[in-house]
Amino acid sequence: MSYGAYDTTYAAAEDRYEKVEYRRAGNSGLDLPAISFGLWQNFGLDRPYETQREIVLHAFDLGITHFDNADRYGPPHRAAQKFFGTLLRRELAPYRDELILSTKAGNPIGPSPYLKGGSRKSLLTSLEHSLRDLGTDHVDIFYSHSPDPATPLEETVGALVSAVQQGKALYVGISNYAPERAHEAAELLRRAGVPLLVHQPRYSIFDRRPELNGLLKLAAEDGFGLVVYSPLAQGLLTDKYLSGIPADARAGNSAFLSPDVIDGTYRRRAAALNDIARERGQSLAQLALQWVLRQPQVTSALIGASSTAQLDHNVKALGFPPLTEQELALIDEHGVHGTGLRL
Template sequence: MTYRADPARYDSMQYRRSGKSGLKLPIISLGLWQNFGGTRDYPSAMEILGHAFDAGITHFDLANNYGPPAGSSEELFGTVLARDFRPYRDEMIVSTKAGYNMWPGPYGEFGSRKYVLASLDQSLGRMGLDYVDIFYSHRFDPDTPLEETMGALAHAVRSGKALYVGISSYPEKETREAYRILKEMGVATTIHQPSYSMLNRWIEDDKTMDACGELGIGMIAFSPLAQGVLSGKYNKGKTEGTRGGNPNGSLRASHIEPRVLAAVEALEPIAHARGQSMVQLALSWALRRPEMTSALVGVRTLEQLKDNLGVLNNLSLADDEIAAIDAATKGGLMDLHPRPSGWLR
C-alpha cells in the first residue's frame, strides 16, 4: 500500500525556531542512532517513521556511523525516502553528521576537510539525496585546526550539499570559536546538538547553553532520556533487549549504578503527580529552556514513540516542580562533558 501522509499532521505538533535562523523544528525530533540499522526490517521501520511524520515530526536525524553497522541507518532511511517519503521531501528536515570512524586509514574520522566532505558525499549516496538540510561536525577534533573543519562545513553550504550546518558535542569555548569562524566565512552556525537530560547537565555547567542563547544558535538535545535510564525501566531490572543488556553498547555501567537509579526512582512521584510517564517528564524538563529548540528521541517500538509524543499534552513545568526535580537528581548526575576524544555516538 502506498503511504499517504495524514492531512492533519500539523495540527498538534509544536515548532520552534532554531536560534536566530529561519529554520523551525518540531519540539520532538526522531533520531535514527541505534534502532534503525541492519536488523530493522522495512515494514517495522515504516510503521514508526510514518507514524512520526503523521504526528508532525518533520525532522529525522542521522549520522554516517549510525546503525549498526555504520551507514545502515542512512541506507534504510534512503529506502524509505525512495519508496514512501519522496513526495514529502520538501516538508522534511534530514540531518547527518561526520566525525566518527567510518573507514580505515588516516582520513576515516575526525575533522579534516578530506574526511568531512568525503563523508558527506557518502551519506548523500546512501540516502539518495542531492542535499541534506543540516550537516554537523559530529565532534570537536583537537588535532585539526578548527578553521579547516568549519571551512569544510562552509563548503558544504556553498556547494549546495547542505542548507544549514551545525556542531555536536562542542564545549563552550569551542562552540564560540566555531561560531566566530563560520561567521567570518559568511555562514551561520544554525544549531548545536549536545547530550542533555535531567541526569546530564554539562551544557549548563560549562555555559555552552548560555553561549548558544547569546549567539543565537539553536539547540537540539540528544539522549534526553539518558539512553532510556529516565524511563525507569532499569529500576525494574529490565535489561534484556536494551542498551543496558549489551556489554559492548553505548550505555555505561556507571549510568545504571544504584545512585543513578535512586535518583530516577525519586522522580517517579513527580511524574505521577503531573499525570505523565517518566519519559514525558524527562522530555518536558529538557524542553523547558528557551534555548532548546527540540529534543531527539530514539525508539524501538511504535508504543515508545506514542509515549514520547504524549509530552505534547503537558509541557509546562512549575518552579516548584523544577526545584523538586533538581533535589531528586542531585546525587545521581552523570559526568558526560565531552572530552577531547568525544563521547562515542
C-alpha cells in the same frame, strides 16, 4: 539482510501539523519540531526493514519533520542512511520539501585516516557518500559530529562552509563541541556568511553539562539553537530500570549504557523523579522531555524509538502543563548531575 522491493502506497496524515509544536532554531528563519527523530540506534541491518519503516512513517504522521542521521549510524556504518534513502525513494519522496534531513561526519567509521576527523577530505567525502545513501542532492543540516583537536578549526569550518556554497547543505551544525570551541566555530562561520544553525549536545536531568559549562548561555549569545540528544539518558529516565534490568533492556547489550550504573543510588533518585511525574499525571520519560524543552535555547529534543507506541507516548509529553517552580526544585533535588552516567 538487504532492503528489497516493497510495494505500498503511503499517504501522510492530513492533520500531522496539528500534533507537534515547532520552534525557531536560534536566530535563523528555520522552525524545527520540538521533538526530532534520531536514527542513532535501532536502525540498521540487524532490524527488520518493515519495523523501521513503520516507526519513521508514524513519526512523520505525528508531525515530526526532522530526521537526524550520521555516516556512523547502523550497524554497519551508513546503514541507517541507506535505510532512510530507501524509504525516501519508495514512500517519502513526495514529501521531501517538508522534511529536514540532517547528517554528520567526523566520528570514526573505519581505519583509514580519511574515514575520521575534521579534515576537509574526511567531511566532504563523507557528505558525498551520505547524499548517495540518502538519494537526495542536498541535506538540510550538515554537522561536524565531534571536534577534532588535530585539525585546525578553520579547516573544519571551511568544509562546512563549502558544503553550503556547493548547494549540498542548506545549514550547518556542530555536535559535542565544548563551549569555547563552539564559540570559535560560530565566529568563523559568521565571518564566512554561513551562520551556525544548531549545536547538538547531550542534555538531560542526569547530564546537566550545557547548564554547568555555559553552553545554554552561549547559545543565546551566539544565536544558535540546541538540538539535545539523550534527553532520556539512554533509558535511565524512564520506568524501565526502576526495579532492575529487564532481560531485553538496552543496558544488557549497549556500548553506551553499562549495567554497573544501575545501582541503588540511581534507583532511589529515579524513583523519586518518577513520583514527581506521577503526581503530574505523566510518566518519567514525559517529565524528562518536558524538563529539557523548558529551556528557550533548546529548539528540539532528539529521541529514538523501538516501536510506534513508544513514539506516541513520548510525543504526548508536549501536551502537559509547564513545570512549576516547586516541581523544578524537587527535580533538582533528585536529578543529580552525573547519576547513572560515566562522564
